[in-house]
Amino acid sequence: MTEVIRKRRKEARPEEILAAAIAVLGEVGFANARMADIAKRAGIAKGTIYLYFKTKDELFQGVVQHYLGPTLGRLDDLKTNFEGTAAELVAMAIRHAYRELVGSWERRTIMRILISEGARFPQLTSYYHREVISRGILMVKTLLERGVAQGEFREEVLSINPAVVMGPMIMASVWKMIFDEVSPLDVEEYARGHVEIVMRGVMKA
């Protein structure tokens, strides 16, 4: 008869549970993730999760907010504080976005689950769109306009859907999620290609 040892850690629990949750979600997806497995990974009993999150759905919502929150806003700083050519700024922004979105296993996982389960979580989908996608698009738009204003970029680029510029990044994210085993992606090299083709596609001369 071994004694059952319990630990009371009201403060630390939520974060521990979120960490365990995204780990399991990333491995097997939302539908295949069992609450019991998340609990096991967090080193607690299943019931404990329900002390902090009412349902599985709410736990997922917690995961999204926790791991997406810190990203937001950083991009904005870049563009206002930077002095230099628009070209340099664009290149820097793209690399930054790769680091934040493609380079983060957690954020790739969130994106993947929103792709698969998005219809069941419309509020999270629009949250993601509002906080990540449309911010990114706005940023691209702003940078392109700046480049045109400074005479570095062609004027026609203003008629291009800014999402096109972000496109290759999404592909890289998708690739790392599903094809990396069969054919690993060198993100560094890929990102260089992305910057290169965008720069050329956008600049005058």
Add this chain to the structure above:
Amino acid sequence: MTEVIRKRRKEARPEEILAAAIAVLGEVGFANARMADIAKRAGIAKGTIYLYFKTKDELFQGVVQHYLGPTLGRLDDLKTNFEGTAAELVAMAIRHAYRELVGSWERRTIMRILISEGARFPQLTSYYHREVISRGILMVKTLLERGVAQGEFREEVLSINPAVVMGPMIMASVWKMIFDEVSPLDVEEYARGHVEIVMRGVMKA
């Protein structure tokens, strides 16, 4: 007491079931798709599905093969039979790919489910990679080489990962799957932007 009317349609069943299956899969995803719903949509009883497909997994495999099969190979014809500038050919290839992949609800659905459930179907994932992705990449690579050989494209483009060129298309696909409700995508206009930026990014002068 209404009579139960049964129809015997051994030949037509598999295709009817596959059609019902992809419809349901596209609406709710693999994990949330119930065999009973697929049966209902096909106008048959649940047990009937199992006369033609051993398991749910196998049914999904059938869906992928059925709706992906016809795509393959068409792209190849394009490049061998076409006489013209490499630039025209690239533009045409991109537009063609949009029509085939982004424009088809069924193929977007398959891609979405492979993203979410890919880990559970490694053989399907590698099938998709082999038959769709790496073909696309090879095609891009070939076209770029041709453009360089004909002196239309810059030589540096050969060092760019061809997947970058396909990237925006993947984004369009993802977008239509999850964000179209909150912010609908004009695929035509988006594709034009894609062609434009790639052409500029790739051509000399």
Add this chain to the structure above:
DNA sequence: TATGTTAATGACCCGTGGGTCATCAACTCA
């Protein structure tokens, strides 16, 4: 019309997993 064959049915079985709650133990404070 009778008989055999087989496509089709749907009630049923049962493993699975989200969610509950009576019980317990860690900690507090008097």
Add this chain to the structure above:
DNA sequence: TGAGTTGATGACCCACGGGTCATTAACATA
């Protein structure tokens, strides 16, 4: 140190859905 509070536990409950199979009815054949 004893009573009260509350974080933690895990056995249990039960809805759900994949898969089965005895039964039924459509069609062929003679």
